Amino acid sequence: MxxxxxxxxxxxxxxxxxxxxxxxxxxxxxxxxxxxTPTVTSSVDTTAIKIGEQIRFTVTVDADSAAAVIFPEGQTFSPLETVEAFKTDTTRRLDRMTLQKIYALTQFDSGTYLLPVQRIEIDGKGYFTDSLMVSVSSVAVDTVSKEFYDIKPLIEVERNSAAIPFYVWIILGALLLLGALLWFILRPKPLTREEEEAMMPPYDRALLELKKLENSKYLIQEEYKKYYSELTDIVRSYLEEDVHISALESTTDQLITKLEMMKDAGELKIEEETISQFKRILDTADLVKFARSKPESSRAEEDRRAIEQIVIKTKEAIPEPTEEELMEQVVYQEEIKKKKQRKKRVQIALATAAVIVLGLIATVFYYGIDNVRNTLIFRSSKDLLQGEWVSSSYGYPPVDLSAPEVLIRQEAEISPDEREYIQNKQVFSFYNPDNKLGIGTSSIILAKQEEPDYQKSIDQILKEFVDKGARNIITKQEEFSSASGVPGIKVYGSAIYQNEDGGERTRGKYAIILFGGMGFQQQVILSWEEGDPYAEEIIDRIINSIDVKTQV
Known part of the structure; x- marks a missing residue:
């Protein structure tokens, strides 16, 4: 050079x-x-650990600052277990950036394990890390220099009554609060003075109000208009309530005419002199109220005493009520009693609702909103998760997995287009329409002794999703390893599914896991409703249990 x-x-x-x-x-x-050009490098802090210790697996990506980088998520390091995925550390320099992602991995069984290749997606293109062997050794136990003892038997102890569970305090507090509310609502409340007066009979109330008017300062202060207004209102209200005559809205002449008509009809046995005296007082009151007349104080006091006598004589002039009128009064009193009972029931219902709401708030505070919501709202996926699971082998070549229900063999039809490359297909599936949980496996024998076309299988499965009404399908792909370390491909994402009844659509998730070898292929297809935490746990448990045979 x-x-x-x-x-x-x-x-x-x-x-x-x-x-x-x-x-x-x-x-x-x-x-x-x-x-x-992006670069991806990986490293570990050690390749030899003891059972339960952790490995720090570091992935470093150097790429353009505008590049979209996606790191692996979840249990993609099987057979090693992901303990924690730390937050990505980002360093920028001009138009370049360096991303560093650290994973804490472990294993609880001794042996030598292959740390699988990890796929890093940069702007839609996959870049892969190196694979390496990790040795996990058991912990040496000194059985010579240290003495071992038998397990001690259980010892009975007295229950500590001081440690009362929190929920007991919640229940006791709610009951005390309910009792206090009911007592407050149902207790006999003392009536105010105004309420007591309002409940008095009209005759007694009229005399009491006339007595109050006598002790008022209207005459001393020469407030004759107020004095006569209250005086006439007292007597008019009494006539309206006890004599059942429209007195408050009647003029003086109209009221006197009505009293005379009742006297002539025998409905009110009152003397003509009493009516004439009453008319004279009403005329005086009209002059005071509308013509600003000022009578002598002694005359005003005499008018009050006269009205008091008129009320007494009118009470005596009212005929005894007939049996029909008495019955009407009984019905009226019964209706009032029913209204009070209905009001009391409403108050009790409101108090009970308040206690329930407070108890619900306390329960949410103690157990968490997700647990309370999923317990109150029926979740069939919760029953599936907590029920008895079934571990079985399906098809040939076999697919081993654990599921909440046994997968049922389905009639697998091979279309004319598939016959060119498929010799035999065995399908097993389970579907729960309540929570949109679907689990399926397929074991396929190829027509030729060749490696399976994974991309063709993925396209075919996604096409079946679309044919069943799925829309807005989002797809991601990554490497996958079975429980025993058999490599495969995992395609996962989300979609909007059409309900079976053709009604509203549901947003859900899916996962397609493919394995295969010379002349055969195995598939596991999972689907579930998005936002269902129990379904997420079910799917994770199923995926972690998947295992396949590498040879037919």
Whole structure:
């Protein structure tokens, strides 16, 4: 190289300039290419641990600052278990960035394990880390220098009554609160003075109000208009309530006419002199109220005493109620009693609702809103998760997995297009329409002794999703390892599914896991409703239990 450079430098003129330009362009293009191409490196802090210890697996990505980088998530390091995925550390430098992701991994069985290749997606393109072997050794137990003892038997102890569970306090507090509310609502409340007066009979109330008017300061302050207004209102209200005559809205002449008509009809046994005296007082009151007349104080006091006598005589003039009127009063009193009972029932219902709400708030505070919501709202997926699971082998080549229910063999029809590359297919599935949980396995024998076309199988499964009404399908893909370390492919994502009844659509998730070898392929297809935490736990448990045979 030195000789070549020397040769170029010997020449002068255009040839020398073109040589220099060629060297600069070559170096510049190499530099630009090196800066735009992402690089992925991985490392571990150790390859030998003891059972339960952790490995720090570090993935470093150097890429353009605008690149979209997706790191693996979940249990993608099987057979090693992911303990924690730490937050991504980002360093930016001009138009480049360096991302560093650290995973804490462990294993609780001794042996030598293959840390599988991990797929890092950068702008939609996959980049892979290196695989390596990890040795997990058991913990040495000194059985010679240390003495071992038998397990001690259980010892009965007295129950500590001081440690009362929190929910007991919640129940006791709710009951005490309910009792206090009921006592407060149902206790006999003392009536106010105004309420007691309002409940008095009209006759007694009229006499009491006339007595109050006598002790008022209206006459001392020469407030005759207020004095006579209250005086006439008292007697008119009494007539309206006890004599059942529309007195409050009647003029003086109209009221007197009505009293005379009742006297003539025998409905009110009152003397003509009493009516005439009453008319004279009403006329005086009208002059005071509307003509601003000012009678003597003694005359006003005499009018009050006269009205008091008129009330007494009117009470005596009212005929005894007939049996029909008495019955109407009984019905009226019964209706009032029923209204009071209905009001009391409403108050009790409101108090009970308040206690229930308070108890619900306390329960949410103690157990968490998700647990309370999923307990109150029926979740069939919760019953499936907590029920008895079934571990079984399905099809040939077999697919082993654990599921909350046994998968049922289905009639597998092979279309004419599939017969070119499929010799035999065995399908097993389970579907729960209550929570949209679907579990299915397929074991396929290929027509030729060749490696399966995974992409073709994925396209076919997604096409079946679309044919069943799925829309907005989002797809991601990553490497996968079975429980025994058999490598496979996992395709997962979300979609909007059409309900079986053709009604509203439901947002859900799916996972497609593919394995295969020379002349065969195995598939596991899972689908569930998005936002169901119990379904998420079911799917994780199923995926972690999947295992397949590598040979037919």
């Amino acid at each position: 030195e000789r070549s450079y020397g040769t170029i430098w010997k020449y002068s003129g255009p040839l020398r300039k073109w040589g220099i330009l060629l060297l600069l362009c070559t170096g510049l293009s190499s530099s630009v290419l090196a800066q735009t």
